[in-house]
Amino acid sequence: MAARTLKLVDTAADQRRPVIEMRGVSKTYRTRDGDVPSLKPIDFTVAEGEFVVIVGPSGCGKTTLLKMLAGLLQPSDGEVVVEGKAITKPHRDVGIVFQTALLLPWRNVLSNVMMPVEVKGLPRAEYEQRALDLLKMTGLEGFERKYPWQLSGGMQQRVSICRALVHDPKIVLMDEPFGALDAMTREKMNVELQRIQRETGKTVLLITHSIPEAVFLADRVMVMSARPGAIAAVYEIPMPRPRTLDVLADPRFVEMTQKIRAHFSDAHID
Amino acid sequence: MAVNPPARPSALSRLGTLLNAAWLRPVLFLVFLVVLWDVTIRVFRIPPYQIPKPEDVLVTLWNDWPTLLRQAIPTTIATVEGFLLSAVFGVAAAVLIAGSRTIESYVYPLLVFSQSIPKIAIAPLFVVWFGFGMLPKVLSAFLLGFFPVVVSAVQGFKSVEPDMLDLARAMEAKRLQIFRMVAFPHAMPAIFAGLKVSITLAVVGAVVGEFVGSNDGLGFVLQRSIGNFELPTMFAALVVLSLIGVVLFWVLDLIERMMIPWHASQRHDLVIAA
Known part of the structure; x- marks a missing residue:
């Protein structure tokens, strides 16, 4: 059922075309006390269907x-390019998930998921089927008419993931999406997110403070240094997918987390 | 061992449930206050030209009921009209203030400043401007009810999470869409909190309007009865006035429940909020 609308993408990383290109992108905030550099010029590319995780201390411009x-x-x-187009304003090719689910309490689950469709004025009937398929895929079948406050934190976050996917964007941006969940739910959501990403083939850029989470989820981990932010290192995570939680005990996994943690030995992560 | 017939304890427990019913509690407390009032008058020998006896007030209420009801109509109309004006203009002003820092910096301080002007002092001015009749009362009710709506609504509009706004903007939502789909529903609970304060103040405003320039309404009845030392009539008018306030508040509460059933304060059956 779900596979009908959500195409499966094979994960061979080699000859995929770039979806995100950052070309010499820097950011300086102008404040009353003068210019505050937030990001040093950054260059990186994310390929279609790739899962990239960014870790870094707070204030690194993630x-x-x-x-x-x-x-x-x-x-x-510099220039931010998505799907070959320079980005100057909000656009269709992106779905966002924040740390809190940010569901509208006066809308039920389905209606929350449908919000981007309404805002963008897309054909309702067609996308409603897609929303239902997504809810089914994330294990929320039967909760379509429930209200956000009737769901657990993990379920709410799954609703917000569906909302980010409903208009079929090319990329999904996630800003510490599981930071507000308890440790056990968080692990479960990591496995779940990996599955969702494999089933939908979306390009995902995820920010986290958790190094194990980064290594578990990522094809590539980008380590950023603090203020002004810059890319300190990029690590390929070669472990095969689908990864299970057993991976956490894998020596390659442990080695990788230690390598990344070494970057933060003198800096604070919170 | 005596075996109780099953009917009796169940009747007793039913009485117990009734006495614990939420709506009965304020009634019981009211009865207690009236008794206290009566006892106080007797114990301290307070003369009836200072505080009337509760039974005199009740008798007056009973006898003058048609007159009081007739006089309550213009007061209620002035209250409701003034309240509606403060709701419409209050929310509109809040939208502008919350929507633009420039407008806020010009208007908000003056608005707060204007609140320190005693509105009772300028009510006679309305009579000078608009003569005797409905308009000065409505304006006076509006003036008292306006401010709490603005303050609450501004707070409601401003308390939308910045991340939520970013999310909506990332969905390519237009300003109007963000207002309609996010900010306005989000501000509803705060707006209703303001409206509830506003409606009780609007009753006061209407009465103030009637005090200074009117030939009808409960405010007029109040002033005339004070002048004639008809204290039972005055107290009876006060009772009717409070009833108006309670009923209007209760209607508003009902509307709130229907409009924001999703809000935390509405999720379980509450006791009568009035």
Whole structure:
């Protein structure tokens, strides 16, 4: 059922075309006390269907990066390109998930998922079927008419993931999406997110403070350094998918997390 | 061992449930207050030209009921009209203030400043401007009811999470869509909190309007009865006035429940909020 509308993409990383291109992107905030550089010029490319996770201390400009991709912020310099087009304003090719689910309490689950469709004026009937398929895929079948406050935190976040996917964007941006969940729900959601990403073939850019979460989810982990933000290192995570939670005990996994953690030995992560 | 017939304890427990009913509690408390009032007058020998006896007030209420009801109509109309004006203009002003920092910086301080002007002092001015009749009363009710709506609604509009606004903007939502789909429903609980304060103040405003320049309404009855030392009539008018306030508040509460059933304060059956 779900596979009808949500195409499966094979994960061979080699000859995929770029979906996100950052070309010399930097950001400086102008404040009364003068210019505050937030991001040093950054260059990177994310290929179609790739899962990239960004880790970094607070104030490294991760969220700035994400907002620029969504078209909510303009870079001070350089170019943000999504699907070959330079981004200057909010656009169709992006879905966002924040740390809190940010569901509208007066809308039921289905109606919350349908919000981007309404805002963009897309054909309702067609996308409603897609919304129902997504809810089914994320294990929320039967909850379509429930209200957000009737759901657990993990379920609410799954609704917000469906909402980010409903208009079939090319990329999904996630800003610490599981930061507000308890540790056990968080692990479960990680497995779940991996499955959703494999089933939909979306390009995902996820920000997290959790190094194990980053290594578990990512094809590539981008480590950023603090203020002004810059890319400190990029690690390929070669472990095969689908990964199960057993991976957490894999020596390659442990080695990778230690390598990444070494970057933050003197800096604070919170 | 005596075996109780099953009917008796169940009747007793039913009485117990009745006494615990939420709506009965304020009634019981009211009865207690009236008794206290009566006892106080007797114990301290307070003369009836200072505080009337409760039974005199009840008798007056009973006898003058048709007159009081007739006089309540213009007061209620002035209250409701003034309230509706403050709701419409209050929310509109809040939209502008919350929507633009420039407008806020010009208007808001003056609005707060204007609140320190005693409105009772300028009510006679309305009579000078608009003569005797409905308009000065309505304006006076509006003036008292306006401010709480603005303050609450501004707070409601401003308390939308910045992330939520970013999310809506990332969905390519237009300003009007963000207002209609996010900001306005989000502000509803705060707006209703303001409206509830506003409606009780609008009753006061209408009475103030009637005090200074009117030939009808409960405010007029109040002033005339004070002048003639008809204290039971005055107290009876006060009772009717409070009833108007309670009923209007209760209607508003009902509307609130229908309009924002999703809000945390409405999720379980509440006791009568009035």
